[in-house]
Amino acid sequence: DGGITQSPKYLFRKEGQNVTLSCEQNLNHDAMYWYRQDPGQGLRLIYYSQIVNDFQKGDIAEGYSVSREKKESFPLTVTSAQKNPTAFYLCASSVNSGLAGHYTGELFFGEGSRLTVL
């Protein structure tokens, strides 16, 4: 079935360590996104990418990095520079909004990854 797969579901990290969260989609979507979710804060955009080999910072990019080497993959690295990394991370994808007539606005989400810093 088509969808978005995030792994791992749960991850524990010691302070000072970098960790990478995986996001893979087989929906043939051009655009991919990473959001961070904290209780009572809603979802905040970390990074997004509309095409391969290109990505932009979102509202809270500090302490995070991404790559987009393949259309179906958009991994997120939480670096040691992120001061408060404990959160629920959600990856999403959508049809590329730049293509006329193709924009629906809808995001498709993965099941999320919960990161806890010990």
Next chain:
Amino acid sequence: AQSVTQLGSHVSVSEGALVLLRCNYSSSVPPYLFWYVQYPNQGLQLLLKYTSAATLVKGINGFEAEFKKSETSFHLTKPSAHMSDAAEYFCAVSEAKRGGADGLTFGKGTHLIIQP
């Protein structure tokens, strides 16, 4: 800049009663509007969306929402609550002019509690 305000971080209703979750948006251009539902430790699932067609939008699980431009609102309703409706609900906006280049802007969410 676009923004979304969801009134009430927690809403409690009795099973069988009307569900009303409020959402007001701010956008400089005609918006696309969405409601998503999230169950514990899961991703978000789309309930319904408004993309400048009919102002009354019907979604899954018996939910519907009405776009009111004059009130800048997009409230979510369901005539009769079911225990399975207990979840977190998010309203989101995208600016159609930019084609949603930077994804959606989300409200802080409303936790819906269903009392037996």
